[in-house]
Structure formats: C-alpha cells, structure tokens
Amino acid sequence: MSTQAQTPQPMAFAILRNTHEVLRSSITLMSERLEKGALDEFRQEFASFRRCRNTHLAMEEDAIFELLDKVGDGAITAAGLSQEHVQDYANAKLLEQATTADDVGRAFEVWKEFQLGHMSHEERVMGPLTMKTAPTPAERGRVVQEYIVLPAIDSGDFDWYLAFVIKRLTAYGTEQQPPNVAVRVFAWGLQYASTPKQWNEWKTIVQDNTSNEIWQEMVEQFQIDAEGKISD
Numbered sequence: 001m002s003t004q005a006q007t008p009q010p011m012a013f014a015i016l017r018n019t020h021e022v023l024r025s026s027i028t029l030m031s032e033r034l035e036k037g038a039l040d041e042f043r044q045e046f047a048s049f050r051r052c053r054n055t056h057l058a059m060e061e062d063a064i065f066e067l068l069d070k071v072g073d074g075a076i077t078a079a080g081l082s083q084e085h086v087q088d089y090a091n092a093k094l095l096e097q098a099t100t101a102d103d104v105g106r107a108f109e110v111w112k113e114f115q116l117g118h119m120s121h122e123e124r125v126m127g128p129l130t131m132k133t134a135p136t137p138a139e140r141g142r143v144v145q146e147y148i149v150l151p152a153i154d155s156g157d158f159d160w161y162l163a164f165v166i167k168r169l170t171a172y173g174t175e176q177q178p179p180n181v182a183v184r185v186f187a188w189g190l191q192y193a194s195t196p197k198q199w200n201e202w203k204t205i206v207q208d209n210t211s212n213e214i215w216q217e218m219v220e221q222f223q224i225d226a227e228g229k230i231s232d
Contacts, residue, residue: 021174058155141192199228
C-alpha cells in the first residue's frame with residue numbers, strides 16, 4: 001500500500017458516522033443498566049441519548065437528507081429514512097411511557113432493535129452518497145458546514161452535543177477505532193467544517209472534554225489547535 005493511501009485525510013462527514021457510534025455506546029450502557037435493574041440510571045442515559053440524537057436529527061432532517069437525495073437520484077426517499085425516524089419516535093414514546101421494569105424491558109428491546117437497524121441502514125445508504133457532494137475533503141467540509149453544522153447550531157443545543165460526543169468517544173472509542181482515533185476523526189472533520197470563529201470556541205470544548213494525551217496528539221500530528229478551515 002502506498003504512503004499516500006495510508007495518510008489520514010480529514011473527513012467532515014465523519015461527524016455523522018461517529019455520532020452514530022456514540023449512540024451505539026449509549027445503547028450498550030442502557031442495556032447494562034437494565035440488566036442491573038438500575039431504572040433511574042437507565043432513564044438518565046436514555047435522556048442523554050435523546051438529547052444527543054435531537055441534534056443529530058437536525059443535521060439529517062433539516063438539510064442533508066435533501067442534498068443526498070438530490071445527488072443520489074432520490075435514494076434517501078426510496079430508502080424511507082425519514083419514515084424510519086417517525087417509527088423510531090413512536091417506539092421511543094412507548095419506552096418513555098413504560099412504568100414497570102418488565103414493560104420498560106420489553107419496550108427497550110423493540111426500540112433498540114429498530115434503532116440499531118435504522119443507523120446501519122442510514123450508513124449503507126448515506127455513506128457512498130456523501131462522496132458525491134464535492135470532490136475534495138476541503139470542499140466536502142464546506143458542504144458539511146452548510147448542510148450539517150449550521151442546522152445543528154440552529155437546533156440550539158450544539159455545545160452540549162459536542163461535549164457529550166467528545167466525552168463518549170474519549171471513554172469508549174468506536175467498534176473500529178480506539179479513543180484517540182475516534183476523537184481525532186470527529187474533531188478534525190469538524191475543524192474542516194468550521195469557520196475560524198466557530199472553531200476558536202469549539203476546539204476549547206473538545207480540549208476540555210477529552211484527555212490531555214489525546215489532545216496533545218491531535219495538536220502535534222493534525223494541528224487541531226489551528227484555525228477552522230471555512231472562510232468567514
């Protein structure tokens with residue numbers, strides 16, 4: 001394999017994928033808490049999941065689905081991804097309304113199976129389409145700024161979301177990435193989708209919510225403390 005092929009490249013769309021990985025780790029935590037019978041802890045984690053997912057849904061529903069549908073000749077509509085969001089919401093409401101431990105457990109299994117299937121479905125459909133939005137990493141960063149970052153900011157909870165994602169990637173990484181790689185992939189992607197003003201604020205949130213070791217590695221190897229890459 002060539003050295004060029006081995007060189008990491010910024011992937012702004014990894015914001016979406018690594019948020020999925022955070023949501024998967026949250027589901028695992030919920031399963032563990034239910035197994036222990038810790039319903040209060042389960043509900044706290046479910047609330048954090050929903051809060052994170054609300055920002056993630058703003059990224060998808062408010063703009064990027066429409067763009068990917070356009071570049072993919074209607075692939076998002078054909079896959080029924082928005083309809084899956086409606087079903088997920090209904091499943092989540094049933095889980096929220098469950099009261100006894102048995103009812104919570106049954107509702108959780110239905111919700112979990114659908115949620116995990118939905119995220120995998122999104123990744124299969126959306127992943128190839130993201131590469132069609134622009135030809136270079138820098139240009140895709142600009143697409144992510146317009147179609148993902150700005151709608152997420154408009155949702156009103158972006159700073160909390162960013163801190164939560166970085167904390168969870170630091171704690172658990174992903175199935176394919178150790179924590180240092182998972183945090184770097186997300187943060188570097190966001191840097192390439194941020195204006196200098198935005199990144200000046202957000203890099204502080206990243207630094208405050210990851211380990212010093214991971215932060216220093218990102219600074220030394222990926223200049224994560226430099227400016228955001230989107231011109232104001």
